[in-house]
Each structure stands twice: as structure tokens, then as C-alpha cells.
Amino acid sequence: MDMEVSDVILDASGIKLHGPDAFEGMRRAGQLAAAALDMLVPHVVPGARTIDLDTMVYEFVRERGGVPATVFYKGYSHSSCISINHVVCHGIPSTKKLVKGDIANIDITVIVDGWHGDTSRMFLVGDVPLKARRLVDITYECLMRGIAAAKPGNRLGDIGHAIQSYAEEQRCGIVRDFCGHGLGRMFHDEPSVVHVGKPGRGVMLKPGMFFTIEPMINLGRADVKVLDDGWTAVTRDRSLSAQFEHSIGITETGCEIFTKSPTGLDHPPYAV
Secondary structure: OOOOOOOEEEOOOOOEEEOHHHHHHHHHHHHHHHHHHHHHHHHOOOOOEHHHHHHHHHHHHHHOOOEEOOOOHHHOOOOOEEEEOOEEEOOOOOOOEOOOOOEEEEEEEEEEOOEEEEEEEEEEOOOOOHHHHHHHHHHHHHHHHHHHOOOOOOEHHHHHHHHHHHHHHOOOEEOOOOOEEEOOOOOOEEEEEOOOOOOOOOOEOOOOOEEEEOOEEEOOOOOEEEOOOOOOEEEOOOOOEEEOEEEEEEOOOOEEEOOOOOOOOOOOOOOO
């Protein structure tokens, strides 16, 4: 791919292909988002209020020159989404306190110099039951298998297949109602990255594509519903759900993870 430093071009399917300057911008944004999750590690404990965790995120990001992308996004008013137990995604921070045995996904998107860094991780609150820890491990493995399939010449269906085949081997449900997405200077862009698929199907991956991979895996069925607040998505059968997310860029030889933890805290249990 012959691309000037600051070029952003479109491929035949209308997906943006980014140059070196864009990669550098995404690294800065991704590292701030990841550092914010690292910061939260000692604070996600029994008794913590999710609204207080959200305030910590806001202050951390603003003090470092970033902007929380979700504040005022489509009417949302918080700096993070915090989804506990059977909440699949888009859980709204509140005065609710975490309790021992909870699992919680914390999803953060920041803007740095116009670039978006979007990532989420699971947190174990105190002593967590074995089945919940197993779900978290399975979900992280799904993410990393999806990332391993993200390389030039492969297709989006290869990513979905890598995730789906492993999750189904573990007898878990893969949420279809939400998917990964392109990002960069836009929060949500093309392509849509579905977490199920068939090998060799879908858009071909090319160097310069930026997108998230963010599988949501349920211990029970895949079905979800959105509550009356218009945001909070939960499992219909009340089974536990887990999610991990990274923002990546396709390179000439594979992909670069923009949101990797700067201190190695990508997967629980986290050292405090």
C-alpha cells in the first residue's frame, strides 16, 4: 500500500485505509483508554459505587488531555459503561455498589487529538465463583483468537469464525445484537465486525483498516433485550455475560493492538 504519511483513502468497499500519522494518533488514544482501565484496578472492589468509578475515569482522562467520547454521545451522560453480571453492555453508572462475586465489564472510549481509543475489560469483584471466572477466561480467549485472525488477506468472516467456533466449543452463546466497528476520527464507522461468521466470507482486510473486536459471550443463550432506559442490554435468560474489547489497526503483516494495557493488566486476576 503506497500511502503518504497523512493520507486517509477509501478502499473499494468504502472503508478508510489510514497512514502512519493515523496509526500514531490511534496509539496515543488507545494508550490513554487502556491506562484509565489500569487506574481502576485497585478501586473495583466490594462496596465501590459505579458512579464513583465513572468519575475517576472522567478526571483521569481530562487531566491527561483527553476527552471521554461517551459524554453527551446520543444523549449518554457518563464517561464509561459499567455492565455487571447479566448486563451484556451499556450498563449506566449509578449509586449501585459492587458486591463480592460480581463480574463487571468497564468500557471506556477517549478522544485524543481527534482520534478515538475504545477498549473494555472484565473485572472480578472479590472472590468470584468458578463458573464466572471460566466465562471471563473464555471471553478473553475469544477476543485474542479474533485478533489472531485479523491480518491482511483474511476476511471479516475469519474473525467471526475464530470467535464463534471457540465459544460454541465451550457451549456459550455469542451475542449477535451488537458488534465491533470501525473507528478513527469517528467513534463508529465502517466496517461492522460481527463476532460470528464463516471463513473466507465478508470484507477483505487491508493494511490501514482500523476497527474494534469486542465479543460478548453469555453462559446461557445468546438472546438479549434492552431495558426501558434505552441503553442497558441484558441477557434474556439472566445468564452471566462477559466482554473484552480492543481497538486494532491492520498492518502489512498482521495487526497492531492500540489499547493493550501499558502495565500488562489485560486479563484478570489483576495484581493490585
